[in-house]
Amino acid sequence: MVVGIGGVPVETGTGTSTTSTASGVGTVSTRRTCGTVGAATVRTGVGPGAAATAAAAAAGTSRPAGSTRREATRRLLASAVAAAMAPVVVGASRPARPGDTTFEETYRGRRIRGVWRHRSSGVKAGEWHVTVDGRPLHLMRRADGTWLSLVDHYQSYRTPLEAARGAVDELGPGQRLRDLAPGPVGEELHRLLMGGAHGGVHA
Amino acid sequence: MAYTRKDVGNLTREERRRFVDALLTIKRRGEYDDFVRTHIRYFTADGENGLRPAHMAPSFLPWHRKFLLELERALRRVDSSVTVPYWDWTRHRTTTSVPWREDLMGGNGRRSDQQVTTGPFAYAHGNWTLREGVTDGEFLTRDLGRARAPIQLPTKSELEWALKDPVYDVAPWDSTARKGFRNKLEGWGTGRGSASWLNHNRVHRWVGGVMLGGASVNDPIFWLHHAFIDLQWTRWQRRHRGARYLPATPPGRGDAQRGRIVARHQKLPPWDVTPDELEDMGQIYRYA
Numbered sequence: 001m002v003v004g005i006g007g008v009p010v011e012t013g014t015g016t017s018t019t020s021t022a023s024g025v026g027t028v029s030t031r032r033t034c035g036t037v038g039a040a041t042v043r044t045g046v047g048p049g050a051a052a053t054a055a056a057a058a059a060g061t062s063r064p065a066g067s068t069r070r071e072a073t074r075r076l077l078a079s080a081v082a083a084a085m086a087p088v089v090v091g092a093s094r095p096a097r098p099g100d101t102t103f104e105e106t107y108r109g110r111r112i113r114g115v116w117r118h119r120s121s122g123v124k125a126g127e128w129h130v131t132v133d134g135r136p137l138h139l140m141r142r143a144d145g146t147w148l149s150l151v152d153h154y155q156s157y158r159t160p161l162e163a164a165r166g167a168v169d170e171l172g173p174g175q176r177l178r179d180l181a182p183g184p185v186g187e188e189l190h191r192l193l194m195g196g197a198h199g200g201v202h203a
Numbered sequence: 204m205a206y207t208r209k210d211v212g213n214l215t216r217e218e219r220r221r222f223v224d225a226l227l228t229i230k231r232r233g234e235y236d237d238f239v240r241t242h243i244r245y246f247t248a249d250g251e252n253g254l255r256p257a258h259m260a261p262s263f264l265p266w267h268r269k270f271l272l273e274l275e276r277a278l279r280r281v282d283s284s285v286t287v288p289y290w291d292w293t294r295h296r297t298t299t300s301v302p303w304r305e306d307l308m309g310g311n312g313r314r315s316d317q318q319v320t321t322g323p324f325a326y327a328h329g330n331w332t333l334r335e336g337v338t339d340g341e342f343l344t345r346d347l348g349r350a351r352a353p354i355q356l357p358t359k360s361e362l363e364w365a366l367k368d369p370v371y372d373v374a375p376w377d378s379t380a381r382k383g384f385r386n387k388l389e390g391w392g393t394g395r396g397s398a399s400w401l402n403h404n405r406v407h408r409w410v411g412g413v414m415l416g417g418a419s420v421n422d423p424i425f426w427l428h429h430a431f432i433d434l435q436w437t438r439w440q441r442r443h444r445g446a447r448y449l450p451a452t453p454p455g456r457g458d459a460q461r462g463r464i465v466a467r468h469q470k471l472p473p474w475d476v477t478p479d480e481l482e483d484m485g486q487i488y489r490y491a
């Protein structure tokens with residue numbers, strides 16, 4: 001299936017989605033994910049409209065889990081329905097197929113978690129928030145649908161989980177990810193550019 | 204008068220010392236870390252909605268050209284004799300080649316943690332502590348040639364494959380463009396694994412360590428590598444007389460790339476300069 005979001009054609013997987021319920025899952029924990037306020041929603045993967053959700057998930061773009069305060073504030077202002085504080089159910093050792101809503105595993109001694117967070121407003125359907133040992137790993141989407149991480153910028157991977165493993169491969173012993181704030185400015189620049197000023201973008 | 208950028212193998216001992224000293228000076232003053240931050244912030248991938256000034260886009264070349272000019276200006280404020288040398292990785296191909304000399308970039312990282320322990324940028328000397336990075340590691344890291352699964356630097360013929368393309372860039376103007384000099388040089392190939400990193404990207408991969416990530420500027424080899432990339436743009440222009448930066452005008456309404464790439468006469472964030480104004484550097488510097 002090919003879905004266009006923001007005009008970017010992206011391949012989405014056809015694999016089945018897994019639900020994020022307690023059944024068949026070892027440890028289940030509920031996490032608060034972001035410091036902003038908003039309506040709480042629990043996402044549970046498969047169900048009515050799950051195909052669309054999965055497609056949206058796969059087509060969505062990613063941002064660092066620790067978006068800047070400024071960005072967070074702007075998002076709140078911009079949207080009356082700021083659905084950022086979603087308690088999410090995190091399961092253990094699930095595969096990261098496009099459409100999954102969470103994944104978690106220990107890889108080479110590092111704890112990798114990924115959560116797909118739905119966003120009800122804006123151009124993006126949502127975003128992946130991936131952490132390694134609890135620290136946010138900044139992921140980026142390529143036009144061909146693959147994923148890059150800020151640790152490993154010159155190679156892309158099929159899924160966020162593979163990108164996270166690639167990042168772990170490159171993390172030296174004892175090194176931890178650093179929370180980068182502010183992060184990349186691409187979206188901000190895009191808004192400025194489309195906001196009327198003819199090419200006069202100033203960061 | 205225009206100044207000259209030289210092959211790193213042709214620097215005199217005095218030139219090497221001055222170049223390294225200028226780098227250490229701007230690092231000490233905190234200026235260097237601004238460059239690291241800028242590179243992180245302006246990396247937008249092409250599956251995102253944002254504007255891509257620096258990578259996966261036509262402006263890969265002018266953006267890095269301007270970035271190099273800014274660094275060089277900072278260095279020349281310290282020592283007006285300094286210019287950024289280039290690393291011709293089609294010639295200096297081994298882990299002990301000239302860039303990795305003790306009095307230049309220093310050598311490979313050690314096996315245990317990839318820490319660079321030789322040369323002016325070794326952590327133990329206290330002059331090169333990483334403050335802006337993807338990880339909390341404070342020391343410079345390298346894994347020249349990638350010990351775990353060795354790869355080679357790009358060859359002359361791979362570079363030639365990019366240079367002989369007569370068109371600067373083509374739609375969709377991103378990392379999936381199959382033709383065009385820009386992406387062939389930037390190096391987003393198809394497929395997976397080793398074969399998919401070409402030219403510029405492959406060199407980042409070959410150096411490894413911090414050069415792999417968004418904070419690649421933390422390794423000063425970044426500048427020598429990008430000076431050589433910049434030289435390829437000049438060579439390409441010389442070979443294809445009259446060929447210009449593309450696209451000449453911004454993508455039209457309804458085009459997916461509208462607002463996401465910089466056309467020839469648009470400003471290149473974060474600077475007040477256009478690709479058009481960066482095409483000819485003859486008045487500022489030339490390559491020897």
Ligand SMILES: [Cu+2]
Pocket residue numbers: 403407429
């Ligand atoms: Cu580069």
